[in-house]
Amino acid sequence: MIVGIDVGTTKVCTLIADVSRDLTEVLGVGIAPSQGVKRGVIVDVEAAVDAISASLRRAEQQSGFKAMSAFVGVSGAHILSTNSHAVINLRPAESVIGFDDVSRVIDGTRIVQLPPDQEIVHVVPRHFIVDGRDGLANPVGMTGHRLEVEANIVTGSVTSIHNLMRCIQPVHVELDALVLEPLAAGKAVLTDEEQMQGAMVIDIGGGTTGAAVFRDGSLIHSCVLPVGGFQISNDLAIGLRATFQIAEEVKVRHGSTIEYASGNGQMVTIPDYGRGEGHSVDQRIAAEIIDARLAETFELVQEQMLRAGFGYAYPAGVVITGGSSQIPGTAALAFEVFGVPCRLGAPRRLHGLADAVRGPAFSTSVGLIEWGREQLDQSTQTEPSTGVGRAGATIRAWLRNFFA
Numbered sequence: 154m155i156v157g158i159d160v161g162t163t164k165v166c167t168l169i170a171d172v173s174r175d176l177t178e179v180l181g182v183g184i185a186p187s188q189g190v191k192r193g194v195i196v197d198v199e200a201a202v203d204a205i206s207a208s209l210r211r212a213e214q215q216s217g218f219k220a221m222s223a224f225v226g227v228s229g230a231h232i233l234s235t236n237s238h239a240v241i242n243l244r245p246a247e248s249v250i251g252f253d254d255v256s257r258v259i260d261g262t263r264i265v266q267l268p269p270d271q272e273i274v275h276v277v278p279r280h281f282i283v284d285g286r287d288g289l290a291n292p293v294g295m296t297g298h299r300l301e302v303e304a305n306i307v308t309g310s311v312t313s314i315h316n317l318m319r320c321i322q323p324v325h326v327e328l329d330a331l332v333l334e335p336l337a338a339g340k341a342v343l344t345d346e347e348q349m350q351g352a353m354v355i356d357i358g359g360g361t362t363g364a365a366v367f368r369d370g371s372l373i374h375s376c377v378l379p380v381g382g383f384q385i386s387n388d389l390a391i392g393l394r395a396t397f398q399i400a401e402e403v404k405v406r407h408g409s410t411i412e413y414a415s416g417n418g419q420m421v422t423i424p425d426y427g428r429g430e431g432h433s434v435d436q437r438i439a440a441e442i443i444d445a446r447l448a449e450t451f452e453l454v455q456e457q458m459l460r461a462g463f464g465y466a467y468p469a470g471v472v473i474t475g476g477s478s479q480i481p482g483t484a485a486l487a488f489e490v491f492g493v494p495c496r497l498g499a500p501r502r503l504h505g506l507a508d509a510v511r512g513p514a515f516s517t518s519v520g521l522i523e524w525g526r527e528q529l530d531q532s533t534q535t536e537p538s539t540g541v542g543r544a545g546a547t548i549r550a551w552l553r554n555f556f557a
C-alpha cells in the first residue's frame with residue numbers, strides 16, 4: 154500500500170494505492186479544497202492541517218484502509234536544484250560492489266555547499282561510474298577499485314519544510330519521504346522513453362509552476378516559480394475590472410491563448426452582481442491577458458533552465474500538465490517559447506478508482522504514488538538479500554539513506 158498526499162495551493166489530494174501487482178490500483182481518493190497554502194508553501198499550519206485531514210479521511214473512508222505513512226509533495230519557490238559528484242575507493246580493491254557501497258557513495262554527494270537556510274530534500278542518483286565506466290544505472294554486483302556517482306540534490310528552505318512537516322504530524326501519518334512535486338508530476342506524465350531521451354515536465358498549478366528535466370531516466374534539474382492559475386485569474390480580474398471569482402469563471406469557461414481565441418470578436422458577458430448590468434468583454438482581450446501571463450511563465454522557466462545550463466537538455470520535448478494546462482492553446486504557446494515538441498500530459502498507467510484523478514490537476518498526486526513505487530522496486534532490486542516480502546521494511550531503510 155502506498156499513500157501520497159499532495160498539498161496544493163488549490164486542493165489537497167490524498168491517494169491510497171495498491172502497488173503489490175504490476176499495476177497501480179487506486180483504492181481511495183480524497184480531495185479537499187486547500188487552505189493555509191500560498192504559492193505552494195504553508196502559511197497557516199492550523200488551516201492546512203484541517204484541509205489535509207479532510208482529504209486523508211476521505212481517502213481512508215473510500216479505501217477502507219488506515220494510512221500509516223505517506224509520501225508528501227513539497228513545492229514552492231524556495232526549492233533549489235544542484236548537481237553533485239562523489240567518489241569512494243572500494244576496499245579491498247576488486248571487491249564486489251554491494252548495497253552499502255552504493256549508500257556510502259550517495260551519502261558523499263550530500264557534502265555540498267548549501268545556503269545556510271537550505272536543507273536537503275532528497276538526493277537523486279543519476280548514474281554511477283565504476284573505474285571510469287560511465288552511465289551505469291546500478292553498479293551492485295560489479296567489481297572495481299573506484300565507485301563514483303553523479304546525483305541531483307534538491308534542497309528547500311528549512312522553515313518551509315519544517316512547516317510542512319508540522320502539518321503532517323497532527324494527522325498521525327508517518328512521513329515516508331518528501332517528494333519534489335514537479336519530480337512526481339514527471340513520473341506520472343512522462344513516458345519512459347521521454348525520461349531517457351531528455352524531456353521536461355511543466356506543472357502549472359494554482360499558485361506555482363514547477364518544472365523538472367529528466368534524462369537517462371533520472372531527474373537532472375528542477376525549479377519552482379511562484380506563479381500559476383491564481384495569478385492568471387488575478388490579471389484577468391484587474392484587466393477586466395471584475396471580481397476574482399468572475400475572472401476565474403471567465404478563465405475556466407472562455408479562456409484561451411490568443412491563437413485559440415475565436416477570431417470574430419465574440420463577446421463574453423461578465424455579470425456585475427448587484428452593481429448594475431455588468432459588462433461585456435471581447436474574448437480576445439481575455440485571451441491577450443491569459444496569453445501574456447502564460448508566455449511569461451514559460452519564458453521564466455526557459456530562462457532558469459538556460460541559466461543553469463539545461464536549456465538544451467530536453468530534446469524529446471516538453472509536457473505541460475497541472476490544472477492550468479487546461480487553458481486551450483497552452484501546448485502551442487509552449488512550442489513558440491521552447492521550440493521543441495510540446496504536448497499536454499495527464500496521469501498514465503492507472504487502474505481502480507482512477508477516474509477521479511485522470512485529469513492533469515492530479516499528475517502530482519499520482520506521481521507521488523509512482524515515485525513511492527519506484528523506491529520500493531529499487532530497494533528490492535538493489536539489495537541482493539532482500540525478499541519481496543520484506544519490501545515494506547526495506548524501503549524505509551533505503552529511503553533513510555537518501556532523504557534528509
Ligand SMILES: Nc1ncnc2c1ncn2[C@@H]1O[C@H](COP(=O)(O)OP(=O)(O)OP(=O)(O)O)[C@@H](O)[C@H]1O
Nearest residue numbers: 161162163164358359360361382383476477479514
Ligand atoms: N478548465 C480549466 N481551464 C483553465 N484553468 C483551470 C481549469 N480547471 C482548473 N484550472 C485552474 O487550475 C488551477 C489549479 O490547478 P491544480 O489543481 O493543478 O493546482 P494545485 O496543485 O492545487 O496548486 P499548486 O500545484 O500550484 O500548489 C486553478 O488556478 C484553476 O483556475
Ligand SMILES: [Mg+2]
Nearest residue numbers: 161162358517
Ligand atoms: Mg499542484
